[in-house]
Amino acid sequence: MTLRMTLIASTAIVLAGAAGAETMKIGITQNNVGVDSYQTTYESAFIAAAGENSDVDAVVLDAGGDVARQIAQIEDLIQQEVDAIIIWPTNGEAVIPAVRKAHQAGIPVVVTNSNIAEAGFDFVKSFSGPDNITQGARSAEIMCDKFKDMGIEGEAQVVHITGQPGYTTAIERAKGFEDRMPEVCPDVSIVDTQPGDWNREKSQQVMEAFLVKYDDIDGVYSGDDNMGVGALNAAKAAGREGIIFVGATNFAVGYEAMAAGDYWGSIYQSPVDDAEAALKTATDILEGKELPFLNYFDTPKITQDNMGDYTKPVF
Structure with a gap:
């Protein structure tokens, strides 16, 4: 097939597959x-997945972390009368009114990677992505098992x-982490929680402050490895050894x-897997297939003990 890719104002990529009566026009607005x-x-x-499917015309948008921009993108996709909208929400609460508009326009909405708030579930056809609560719980289990070793x-x-x-x-x-830790290691104390905003440098600064505030830190849990490595860098710079670092979403770093x-x-x-699952969820819906509302893919535990079973992430 012939693939056309056009960059529009640095925010939209339009992918056009082979034209035909059955072509599905699918818009995605990313976080x-x-x-x-x-x-x-x-x-x-x-x-790549959209380009390989001759039945799909895709409009690929990026909100750049801006809630207002994402809302405008959803409204623009509604005006374009796309067949389905995939949204990776910038904010799970703030996007609900725009998702409602798409639902009212008869356009099925698939939420990808990070779900919207429960108040918006009635306006969503399906969620495609990881079970983030389970991920947090599994991270707590990884950390607890290491503390037991x-x-x-009893004191961490x-x-x-x-x-x-x-x-x-x-x-x-x-x-997931904070609910599961007391179940598996009831005597472990979570002494402080601060946001790192998915940013390695900010997370390093957060960890620097933790190291000044607490003489005794046995473990660090970070919502992804990007932040976790930022925290690790702070501990290394401060000469603090013996801390157990556990994250979620295993990055290359x-x-x-x-x-x-x-x-x-x-x-x-x-x-x-995440991207391909989102596109397949949207096409399955448009083809009339029945799907669960929560369409999860598995995300297993990885530690130093079993990392040889997994290839190094490309991201």
């Missing part, structure tokens, strides 16, 4: 492609670096830090 390599890889994988499960103190406030993935991973013996564990999640 913030430039913020980390996971989202960059996701976009590339989505474009070290014999410090943990600090927690979360993602962007208001972002559903950050909220759910935090909830996290994998490398695990290989070096500096970073203990994470959750393995593929942005390629």
Whole structure:
């Protein structure tokens, strides 16, 4: 097939497959492609998957982390009368009115990667992505198991670096971790929680403040490995050794830090699987297939002990 790709005002990529009566026009508005390599890889994988499907014409948009821009993009896709809209929400609450408009226009909405708030579920056809609460819970289990191996499960103190406030993935991973830790290691204390905004440099600054405030830190849980490696860098610079670092969404930098013996564990999640699952969910809906509302793909635990079973992430 012939693939046409056009960059419009640096915000939209239009992919046109072979024209035909059955062509599905699918628009996607992403959260913030430039913020980390996971989202960059996701976009590339989505474009590749759309380009390989001759039944799909895709309009690929990026909100750049701006809620107002994302709302405007959804409204523009409604005006274009696309057949389906995929949204990676910048904010799970704020986008609900725009998602409602798409629903009222008869356009099925698929939420990808990070769900919107529950108040908007009636306006969404399906969610495609990871189970972030389970990811947080699995991270707690990884950390607890390591503390037990070290014999410090009765006294360990943990600090927690979360993602962007208001972002559903950050909220759910935090909830999963903080709910599960008391169940598996009831004597472990989570002494402080601060946002790192998915940013390595900010997370390093957050960890620097933690290190000044707390003489005893046994573990650090971060909502993704990008933030976790920022925290690790702060600990290294301060000469603080023996801290167990656990994240979620295993980035290449996290994998490398695990290989070096500096970073203990994470959750393995593929942005390629994520993107391909979102597109398939949208096309399945348009083809009339029945899907579960929560359409999860698996995200297993990865630690220094089993990392040889997994390939290094490309993001």
